[in-house]
Amino acid sequence: MPSQISMREDAPGLVTLLERAYGEACIDLVSAVYEQAAWAGGNIEPNGLVRDEGVSFRPRLARIATLLIQEVPRVRLETVRAALSAAARGSGPFGSPGESSTEAYAVQLAIQLDTTRHLHMTQLDSKARGRALAAAEELLSCAPADAPVDTLRQKLLHAINLQRRNLGVDETAGREPTEGEA
Numbered sequence: 001m002p003s004q005i006s007m008r009e010d011a012p013g014l015v016t017l018l019e020r021a022y023g024e025a026c027i028d029l030v031s032a033v034y035e036q037a038a039w040a041g042g043n044i045e046p047n048g049l050v051r052d053e054g055v056s057f058r059p060r061l062a063r064i065a066t067l068l069i070q071e072v073p074r075v076r077l078e079t080v081r082a083a084l085s086a087a088a089r090g091s092g093p094f095g096s097p098g099e100s101s102t103e104a105y106a107v108q109l110a111i112q113l114d115t116t117r118h119l120h121m122t123q124l125d126s127k128a129r130g131r132a133l134a135a136a137e138e139l140l141s142c143a144p145a146d147a148p149v150d151t152l153r154q155k156l157l158h159a160i161n162l163q164r165r166n167l168g169v170d171e172t173a174g175r176e177p178t179e180g181e182a
Contacts, residue, residue, distance in 0.1 A: 007034040010043075011062035021069050022077050030065075033081045037061055042088030046115050047122040047132065060114065061087055067110040071151045075106065083107040101144040109152040112136050116159040120167055129167055136160050 007030065008015050014034075018026055037043075043059045058066075064087050068075050086107050116136045119129055137160060140153060 005035045005038045007031040007062075010034075010038070010059050013058065014062040014065055017066060017069055018080075026077055030077070030081055030084070033084045034061055034065075037084040037088035040088035042084060045118065046090075047119065047124055047128075049118050049121045050123060063114050064110045067113060067152065068106060071110075071155065072106045072149055076103065079103045079107065083110060087111055102148065105142070105144050106149045106152060108139055109149055109156055112139050113152060113156045113159060116156060116163060119163050126168070129163070133160050133163055 008027075011034070015027060018030055038059070038061060042061045045060060061084050064083055065080050068080050068083055072079075082103075112135075116133070119132055122129070124132065136156060140156060140160075143149075143153065
């Protein structure tokens with residue numbers, strides 16, 4: 001394990017994006033959370049994702065933060081910071097003091113979108129992939145009424161459909177059969 005984790009070294013594109021969106025003063029604030037989240041496992045790819053050796057990639061935390069900044073209009077810096085912490089905690093309900101249900105939902109969407117987009121790179125079998133896609137679809141059905149996160153929702157729906165088609169996972173994979181299917 002490296003002795004030092006640095007957002008500036010790990011994710012220079014995120015640093016540039018943060019500077020443009022919020023100003024240079026935010027970098028130290030976000031960097032501290034990024035580094036803490038990275039130490040807590042936030043950059044560990046879920047579902048046993050396997051990358052080809054030598055292929056460059058952006059760290060998971062940077063991808064999630066970038067999705068929020070680019071796809072959610074006027075996303076607050078605190079929401080971006082909270083997303084980094086949430087990604088390190090893994091799946092599950094998100095929320096912190098001051099976060100609206102819309103912000104919490106945006107964080108869940110960004111994390112789920114990143115996970116879904118990389119599902120084809122995992123060693124999961126067809127049933128496990130089906131369960132992962134069903135979980136992503138369930139999140140889409142939980143949108144708060146005031147959610148201005150339509151772009152993230154549409155991107156997640158598109159990613160789900162692509163994964164189903166490309167991986168050969170149909171809508172029934174990974175879920176319990178209904179009475180008529182049993």
